[in-house]
Amino acid sequence: MAVCIAVIAKENYPLYIRSTPTENELKFHYMVHTSLDVVDEKISAMGKALVDQRELYLGLLYPTEDYKVYGYVTNSKVKFVMVVDSSNTALRDNEIRSMFRKLHNSYTDVMCNPFYNPGDRIQSRAFDNMVMSMMIQVC
Amino acid sequence: MADEALFLLLHNEIVSGVYKSAEQGEVENGRCITKLENMGFRVGQGLIERFTKDTARFKDELDIMKFICKDFWTTVFKKQIDNLRTNHQGIYVLQDNKFRLLTQMSAGKQYLEHASKYLAFTCGLIRGGLSNLGIKSIVTAEVSSMPACKFQVMIQKL
DSSP: OEEEEEEEOTTSOEEEEEEOSSSOHHHHHHHHHHHHHHHHHHHHHHTTSOOOSOOOOOOOSOTTSOEEEEEEEOTTSOEEEEEEETTSSOOOHHHHHHHHHHHHHHHHHHHHOTTOOTTSOOOOHHHHHHHHHHBOOOO | OHHHHHHHHHHHHHHHHHHHHHHHTTOOHHHHHHHHHHHHHHHHHHHHHHHTTSSOOOOSHHHHHHHIIIIIHHHHHSSOOSEEEEOSSSEEEEEETTOTTTTTTOSSSTTGGGHHHHHHHHHHHHHHHHHHTTOOEEEEEEEEETTEEEEEEEEOOO
């Protein structure tokens, strides 16, 4: 279960950020922001290596805190960043991948919505519901 | 089989609809082509997002152009581009010898002057697809003899 999910446009501004409202959300925003550098690094390094679409498990960005940050970049250079609490059960690779697949599918639906202008913040309720279903329910 | 005809007929109606509404306003001819092209642009953006969902990452510009010529064209028009030429400096020419949207119109020089209206949407389609993949471009089309047509893509290097 994710703690924070963010969708970042190709110009590196956020299209959508949602985190479970426990403590200060700002912390998650910073984490997502710093993870963007790692993402860029991986993309440029990947040109020589395998040509694969998925890009995940960027590893612990903050060794002090117990979060894992995963990344995923689509062909249209839109980045999905997911912050997971690693104190709970260690999520398997497959689960993370399927969560990103669901995210990508929902994002594609948002893109095809004629009322959505590419580059605006995502305000679709369906997308919202899908993301909430992937996050921890903390009361 | 019927769904090909669906898009063809709808596209023809879109073109005549845009021109009819222009007649009522005081809009010059050039604006209609722009409107059609912008429609194609938005559609292209959404389409590319859907089509590239499962494909591998593209290595370079040429790879993207090949994708447009093969997979994208096949999915939209049920055939591939017949000829792709480039000067390796950002200009690509896509040649389609039997363009789906023009086959029903004529098989020679008749109606040549109206052909550009029916190509504007597809130009926008290509431009929208490329822009979503991160490539800014200008797409123009020319017809010398129906139903063959050439799309010229000029990549703008920033």
